[in-house]
Amino acid sequence: MNNIEIEDRTFEILLENHTISKRTRLIGIQINVDYEKRCPVFIGVLNGSFLFMADLLKEVEIPCEIGFIRVSSYEGAESSGSIKEAFGLPDNLHNRDIIIVEDIVDSGLTLNYVINEIQKQVPASVKVCSLLFKPAALKVPIKELEYVGFEIANEFVVGYGLDYVGLGRNLKDIYREKTVLSPLP
Numbered sequence: 001m002n003n004i005e006i007e008d009r010t011f012e013i014l015l016e017n018h019t020i021s022k023r024t025r026l027i028g029i030q031i032n033v034d035y036e037k038r039c040p041v042f043i044g045v046l047n048g049s050f051l052f053m054a055d056l057l058k059e060v061e062i063p064c065e066i067g068f069i070r071v072s073s074y075e076g077a078e079s080s081g082s083i084k085e086a087f088g089l090p091d092n093l094h095n096r097d098i099i100i101v102e103d104i105v106d107s108g109l110t111l112n113y114v115i116n117e118i119q120k121q122v123p124a125s126v127k128v129c130s131l132l133f134k135p136a137a138l139k140v141p142i143k144e145l146e147y148v149g150f151e152i153a154n155e156f157v158v159g160y161g162l163d164y165v166g167l168g169r170n171l172k173d174i175y176r177e178k179t180v181l182s183p184l185p
């Protein structure tokens with residue numbers, strides 16, 4: 001199944017599930033080494049991170065805590081939204097090592113906001129682990145971006161947590177939007 005249709009758009013395969021799994025395993029191993037003898041708090045940003053968070057945490061063997069946050073959408077580059085809900089986080093992130101887990105860093109605005117909010121609690125450290133990263137789309141630098149699964153072009157993607165109009169999150173693989181070539185004059 002190489003091409004799929006979601007509503008009005010057509011997508012083609014970009015990353016197969018076995019490729020995502022292999023990369024996730026390597027990131028997990030790296031985190032096990034980097035956080036040896038520590039007990040980080042993994043914070044998944046909902047909804048998109050739910051599959052990556054689950055698969056990544058299966059590779060993490062160090063003691064850790066896990067929670068999730070939901071952020072309301074930002075509008076424009078100036079205002080960035082707000083943390084709407086937090087699920088399962090420790091009461092206090094002070095002096096904790098935080099690893100924020102994302103499905104994708106696109107403009108970086110969501111993460112910029114989330115990191116600023118978390119920094120208010122003065123944690124010991126904050127790092128970001130994102131499955132996908134679109135460097136060409138970045139509007140704000142994210143110096144905390146430590147673990148990246150795949151750098152991708154500035155194309156719209158769906159699957160493995162990522163949606164188009166709410167659909168496609170359940171797809172095992174990741175697809176990119178097919179560009180329609182206009183006919184020659």
Ligand SMILES: O=P(O)(O)OC[C@H]1O[C@H](OP(=O)(O)OP(=O)(O)O)[C@H](O)[C@@H]1O
Nearest residue numbers: 046047048103104105106107108109110
């Ligand atoms: O770098 P940015 O341009 O901020 O984009 C990245 C964010 O956008 C998506 O979330 P969205 O707000 O669409 O919510 P969702 O996770 O529920 O799909 C994605 O899951 C990231 O959280």
Ligand code: HPA
Nearest residue numbers: 106155156157158162163
């Ligand atoms: O390419 C994307 N696909 C789906 N959701 C997204 N949120 C930011 N970028 C994307």
